[in-house]
Amino acid sequence: METRKRIVDSARGDQPFDLVLQSVQLVNVLTHEIYPADIGITGERIALVAPAGRFDLRTKEKMDCQGLWAVPGFIDGHVHNESSMTTPARWAEAILPEGTTTVCTDPHEIGNVLGLEGVRYMLQASQGLPLRYYVTAPSCVPAVPHLESAGAVFTAQEVAEMLRWERVIAVAEAMDFVGLAHQVGNITAIAEAGQQAEVPVEGHAPMVSERLLQAYLAAAGPRASDHESLSADNMIEKARAGCLIYARVNPTLDTTQEVVQAMSQVEDKRMFGMCTDDNAPNHILQNGHMNYGMRSLISAGVDPVTVIQMATINVANHYGLWGLGAIAPGWLADIVLLDDLQQVRVRHVITSGKLRVKDGALLTPIEEPVKPRLENSVHLPADLSVESFLPQVEGREACRVHALNLSNLINTQLESLELPCQNGRVRFPLPEGVSLAAVVGRHGQGNPPSLAFITGYPLQSGAVASTVSHDSHNLVIIGKTPEDMFAAAQALAQSGGGLVALREGRVIAEIKLPIAGLMSPLPLPEIAQQVTHFEQSLPELGLMPYFPWHILALALPVIPQVRLTDLGLANTTTQQFIPMQA
Numbered sequence: 001m002e003t004r005k006r007i008v009d010s011a012r013g014d015q016p017f018d019l020v021l022q023s024v025q026l027v028n029v030l031t032h033e034i035y036p037a038d039i040g041i042t043g044e045r046i047a048l049v050a051p052a053g054r055f056d057l058r059t060k061e062k063m064d065c066q067g068l069w070a071v072p073g074f075i076d077g078h079v080h081n082e083s084s085m086t087t088p089a090r091w092a093e094a095i096l097p098e099g100t101t102t103v104c105t106d107p108h109e110i111g112n113v114l115g116l117e118g119v120r121y122m123l124q125a126s127q128g129l130p131l132r133y134y135v136t137a138p139s140c141v142p143a144v145p146h147l148e149s150a151g152a153v154f155t156a157q158e159v160a161e162m163l164r165w166e167r168v169i170a171v172a173e174a175m176d177f178v179g180l181a182h183q184v185g186n187i188t189a190i191a192e193a194g195q196q197a198e199v200p201v202e203g204h205a206p207m208v209s210e211r212l213l214q215a216y217l218a219a220a221g222p223r224a225s226d227h228e229s230l231s232a233d234n235m236i237e238k239a240r241a242g243c244l245i246y247a248r249v250n251p252t253l254d255t256t257q258e259v260v261q262a263m264s265q266v267e268d269k270r271m272f273g274m275c276t277d278d279n280a281p282n283h284i285l286q287n288g289h290m291n292y293g294m295r296s297l298i299s300a301g302v303d304p305v306t307v308i309q310m311a312t313i314n315v316a317n318h319y320g321l322w323g324l325g326a327i328a329p330g331w332l333a334d335i336v337l338l339d340d341l342q343q344v345r346v347r348h349v350i351t352s353g354k355l356r357v358k359d360g361a362l363l364t365p366i367e368e369p370v371k372p373r374l375e376n377s378v379h380l381p382a383d384l385s386v387e388s389f390l391p392q393v394e395g396r397e398a399c400r401v402h403a404l405n406l407s408n409l410i411n412t413q414l415e416s417l418e419l420p421c422q423n424g425r426v427r428f429p430l431p432e433g434v435s436l437a438a439v440v441g442r443h444g445q446g447n448p449p450s451l452a453f454i455t456g457y458p459l460q461s462g463a464v465a466s467t468v469s470h471d472s473h474n475l476v477i478i479g480k481t482p483e484d485m486f487a488a489a490q491a492l493a494q495s496g497g498g499l500v501a502l503r504e505g506r507v508i509a510e511i512k513l514p515i516a517g518l519m520s521p522l523p524l525p526e527i528a529q530q531v532t533h534f535e536q537s538l539p540e541l542g543l544m545p546y547f548p549w550h551i552l553a554l555a556l557p558v559i560p561q562v563r564l565t566d567l568g569l570a571n572t573t574t575q576q577f578i579p580m581q582a
Contacts, residue, residue: 461480
């Protein structure tokens with residue numbers, strides 16, 4: 001009450017403000033206007049917003065903001081902190097100077113490895129940061145339980161428990177859209193737990209349309225969202241059905257043109273928000289964070305004020321984060337000052353009424369709230385060997401096998417090929433254009449690797465492997481020889497996880513991620529340097545010098561059409577397993 005009274009006293013003029021932003025160009029997302037204004041801040045809240053020069057404002061500190069635009073702090077509606085490969089504190093160091101002041105992060109990556117303890121760690125590791133860190137309770141641990149296994153299983157009981165924790169504000173993306181639409185599996189009860197808690201149930205519905213979409217949204221409820229729409233028509237269909245559409249624009253997956261086309265056909269833009277979803281550390285370092293996508297939309301012709309509404313008030317209203325997302329009296333003082341509106345170029349950042357970033361640089365270092373969890377989480381089968389990566393088949397000299405075509409990562413297809421074999425084993429070396437993929441349970445399952453042949457992936461020699469493997473994060477390997485695949489598994493088991501590129505038993509590049517095999521305790525620029533070196537080393541194996549997203553998404557059983565999990569090759573639409581032999 002004392003703090004609120006001081007805010008009101010300042011607004012009346014009976015007490016000085018703590019900080020005044022003078023003569024700024026205010027981007028008012030409540031009325032879709034830009035006009036000159038003075039902003040008075042007391043404590044952590046805005047006390048006054050008035051036309052520039054209207055009042056003589058007494059203040060302890062004043063900032064001359066001529067030539068700057070004041071916009072609300074950016075709110076990332078759906079993101080996975082773990083994809084930055086850094087802890088919450090190290091991540092905040094990188095994204096706060098880019099204008100992101102609030103994140104709504106889904107820690108299902110670490111949840112799939114460490115269970116509830118992983119989610120607790122992310123909350124503890126984000127406590128007290130100068131960036132507002134909200135968590136959505138993971139609903140997909142694992143995403144499709146009968147198609148894969150992980151380090152934990154979250155049912156409605158675990159989700160209901162997390163929803164009682166401080167700063168947990170929603171049920172995270174319901175990735176098993178087939179199960180939810182048909183009201184089967186864990187996800188059905190999990191979504192109901194969200195309805196009982198009266199929080200949003202975040203969505204994940206790639207290419208879901210027509211009656212299946214109607215069933216999915218009926219189950220998710222009136223505060224559903226989706227970040228997986230890849231066509232304008234699908235975005236419009238979902239928005240008309242009451243689903244918030246996140247414009248997911250990052251250097252890896254740019255849907256700018258589809259978003260622009262969809263928005264051009266909808267008069268009211270309130271059903272469009274913004275998110276980054278997955279953003280690699282080197283991309284953040286080179287391109288920024290939310291401001292990257294905002295620049296892209298503006299350059300494609302979307303009105304800048306509309307884009308800022310998408311990145312602020314629209315997301316805040318979706319989650320019920322009252323007091324965030326706009327600049328007005330009584331609202332929280334999270335303000336970004338831009339020196340270029342079109343380029344969304346950040347000069348200063350204020351959170352909770354305090355100047356955190358000045359001229360693009362943090363004023364105060366961000367300390368780790370807790371020690372990073374560095375225990376090794378890579379627990380491979382004890383009997384894993386080179387023999388484990390030799391596919392067994394039926395045939396004397398030749399055999400026909402199913403293969404997973406990775407040429408289109410968003411919509412993988414099944415094909416069949418004929419391979420030479422001998423004594424019940426496929427003969428190596430494999431033909432040009434064919435590789436072997438393996439998913440090895442790394443959570444102590446103890447099962448032999450699941451194997452599948454792949455095409456559409458230009459690996460020519462060696463192997464690449466990763467413990468970052470959405471979303472169960474088992475160990476995924478793509479290789480040309482069983483020897484290199486086994487050597488890659490050994491390298492990651494010894495390092496505690498990450499990514500490795502290997503040729504003839506020799507490691508040529510490595511990204512070390514000892515926190516749950518997903519994150520590093522290093523500052524983001526240092527881990528970004530490891531990622532860049534890794535990318536630059538891939539041509540030695542015949543691959544392009546780009547981040548190997550194929551290996552990260554190979555085992556994701558909620559993306560059409562075919563994936564390889566630790567339990568086998570599966571059709572993700574029918575949720576049925578596919579035998580190796582055609």
